[in-house]
Amino acid sequence: MNDDKKKAMQVLKTCRGQIDGIIKMLEEERYCIDVSNQIIAAQGLLKKANKHVLTQHMHHCVREGLANENEKEKDAKVEEIISILTKLIDK
Numbered sequence: 715m716n717d718d719k720k721k722a723m724q725v726l727k728t729c730r731g732q733i734d735g736i737i738k739m740l741e742e743e744r745y746c747i748d749v750s751n752q753i754i755a756a757q758g759l760l761k762k763a764n765k766h767v768l769t770q771h772m773h774h775c776v777r778e779g780l781a782n783e784n785e786k787e788k789d790a791k792v793e794e795i796i797s798i799l800t801k802l803i804d805k
Contacts, residue, residue, distance in 0.1 A: 718770035722763045729759035768798065 715723075736752045772795075779791035 716770060716774070718766045718773070722766035722770070725759050725763040725766065729756050729763065732756045732759065 732752065733756055736749060736756065739749050739752065776791050776795065779787050782788060
C-alpha cells in the first residue's frame with residue numbers, strides 16, 4: 715500500500731470515529747448547531763481522503779495509462795479524470 719492510500723485509510727478511520735460521535739450526539743439530543751458543525755468537519759475529512767485517493771490514482775493509474783501506446787487507453791484515462799472533476803465541481 716502506497717503512502718497516499720495509507721493516508722486515505724487513516725483519514726477515513728478518523729472520519730468513521732467522528733461519524734460515530736455524531737450519531738451519539740444525535741441520540742443524546744445535543745444542540746443542533748454543534749451536530750451540524752461536526753457533520754461539516756466529517757465532510758472535510760471525506761474530501762481530504764478523496765484528495766489522497768485521487769492523488770494516488772493520478773500518480774499511478776493515470777501515469778501508467780498515458781504511458782501506454784494504446785490511444786483508446788489514454789483517452790479513457792483522460793475522460794475518467796474529466797468525469798470525476800465534473801462531479802466534484804458540480805456539487
